[in-house]
Amino acid sequence: MSDGFWIVLIGALVAGSCALVGCFLVLRRQALMGDAISHAVLPGIVIAFLITHSRNTLPMLIGAGALGLFTAFLTSALERHGRLQADASLGVTFTWLFALGVILVSAFTGHVDLDAECVLYGEIEYAPLYRAFWGEIDLGPRAFWVLLGVTLANVLFVTLGYKQLKLCAFDPGLAAAVGINAALWHYLLMAFVSITTVGAFESVGAILVVALLIVPPNTAYLLTDRLWAMLTLSVILGALSSAGGYLLASALDSSTSAAIAVVSGMLFILAALFSPAHGAVPRYLRRRRLLASAEALAD
């Protein structure tokens, strides 16, 4: 299969896995969790390096994964017990973690080139080149298998926990009343979010993950009022962004990640204008029709 096919497929898997957890983040006003984690992994990387004295991917991934989980949990803990708004607790958590990382870099590792950009974040262009092998057999890009695993785990999680996640997102009070452990489901969701983001950072870089966690779910949010449809639509919109972004990047010879994010943004603008229920244009037309019929009645 061609490299282009793999890029689109890997992009679609990132989009799918991000969209599934992203929908719940958007509903809980934690949409910027991906961006927060992309910054907050820095101390994890530095600590992993200080322990192992290695810049190889595995220790970096473990350090980043630990910090990803910590960010998600700390954010939620601040929100639950520290009486902060969701956005404020997110802001407090990732800025101080990133700053902590910067201090660790200046204090201990100033003579080594160590930042998330150079030791952790991958690039989707190169994802097809890094193959997985079974003995001597070429199984295809490693990122494909990693992201396929992440996507399937997310599908399983969202399907099995659909009822609980839905109630916790929309009506935590009712969820508690019917005996759902809201805290447990919340932390489970956070765990899946951090595994998804860090895993995807490693394969395709940060900007794409941050964009795909937020934009397709929000586009879907404008198109439907039903959770199952929002989940399905956001996965499809993400996959379309991946294909469209690949074509755009090929035409312009630009960064594929950026092109995918741009296409997903354009889909959002289309939805904001033309969504049947919430779009600006249909709303305007409806109001005009209403006015016209009101005038007709008055005559």
Added chain:
Amino acid sequence: MDTVQTKMTTQFLKTMLLTCAAGLFAFGCGGAPAPAVAAGGGIAHTGPLKVTATIGMIADVANQIAGEHAEITGLMGPGVDPHLYKATRGDLDKLTGADLILYNGLHLEGKMADVLVQMAHKVRTVQVTDGIPQDLLREPPEFAGQFDPHVWFDVSLWARVSDRIRDALIEADPANKADYEANAAAYRKQLEELDAYAREQIATIPKEQRVLVTAHDAFGYFGRAYDIEVMGLQGISTTAEYGLQDLTRLVDIIVQRKIKAVFVESSISPKSIEALVRGVQDKGAEVKIGGQLFSDAMGQAGTPEGSYLGMVRHNVDTIVGALK
């Protein structure tokens, strides 16, 4: 309203699913197969050898040695800081279409090096610094093995790199061995002359004022090779901003030792160096910005600084002119 909307949504979903499937199908069938690359040692190319190099300095040396026998492509262009390089869609083709890939290694290319090492299954990839003995590489005392990758600042080390590039070209294309050897010998002679020139020129600066102050710590090899003290506002990593302490320490040194100039780098914002100059002026001393040095990337193609030799010569002349 609710049922109408559900119906609309369902219809919408169906359309989107179909579009999506059609799109993926088209990609799967229509995508051109990746260019076949010979496995192992065999040579499958027709016409000139296709060589892809990560940074401009490597591409330039490869060009000098290969002459007409190879087409050299560089991934990172003039002024591109390797730490900030972003791949484009076309870069993937430059890598998959190459007969030979040359890269610096020592973590200069970051995570991309993992990909290049792994690509060695299918295509000849060469880390051009792997011929340099480890005791000639600079490493921070506290982290053994985390070598400073900026080896091109020491021309004698870069001559070893040029040997490695020559050997890589010969392995990939033995038919033109004689030409590669002749070109490499001529180029090596130029490198040796440049090395001697740099050493002579820098030595003309009075010892007390022989200090190279730049924004970040890239010039370590240069300082060691040509006996000039090197001080940077920041470490090698540009993630952490420089601290107030770093600034005052440097200001004191500049004032005390009457250093005449500090330098900006082509691939890094001049802001921090400008702050340094103001700090020195506040203390009533005089220091000027001595000019722009090329550190992690060469100048524009076609200008003298667009080649490795020209870039080093420019740096040496700028430093000597401003500090003497």
